[in-house]
Amino acid sequence: MEDKIFKYVALFFFVLSLILTTALIYVTMPDKDLKEIEKEAKDFAFYYTNYDYNRAQEYYDNMIYLTTGKLQQEFKQENNSKNIELMKNMEVQSSSNINDIIFTKINGTTAKAVAFMTITTKSKDSEVRETKTILYMKLNKVNSEWKVSSLEPY
Known part of the structure; x- marks a missing residue:
């Protein structure tokens, strides 16, 4: 009788240790x-705030690739060929630095991110301008x- 109790107790603690080990690994494993959300x-x-009139179409295409849904449709519906041509004519160049980024996963399919940025812009007829957004x-x-x-840019 004691052998059966010992076997059941040993089996119980073995199963419990497997469950706890699995839970510990899952909890400590980075998401x-x-x-991917941060990247x-x-x-x-980067592609939204950086412009190079020599590579305007490439930057625009990359920005479109990184979007989905209504936002992607809005970007596609804008008259971007005129915008790209205007950027080329004005020789617009812009670079940005992400000062900080905060992001969180809401659930398995939704996340939010906030990027704090400094943008430097120059065109052939203007001085360098720096803005924070x-x-x-x-x-x-x-x-x-x-x-x-x-x-939502601010």
């Missing part, structure tokens, strides 16, 4: 989505990739 938010912020981004997971679905 890989967070790295996508940074990449989008904040980009509020909502991201959605689409086919296992995080994409920016809404944007």
Whole structure:
């Protein structure tokens, strides 16, 4: 009788240790989505705020690739060929630095990010201008990739 009790107690503690070990590994394992959310938010912020009149179409195409839904449709519907041509004629160049970025995963398919940025802009007929801006981004997971679905620049 004592052998059966010992076997059951031993089996109970073995199963319990497996459950606790699995839970510990799961809790301490970093969420890989967070790295992807940070990367996508940074990449989008870069292409949204950096311009190089020599590579305007490439920057625009990359920005479009990093978006989804209504935001992507809005960017596609704008008259970007005129904007790109205007940037080329004015020789607009802009660079940005992300001073800080805060991001969080809301659930398995939604995240938010806020980028605090400094943007430096120059064209052939103007002096260098520096502005600070904040980009509020909502991201959605689409086919296992995080994409920016809404944007509020301030």
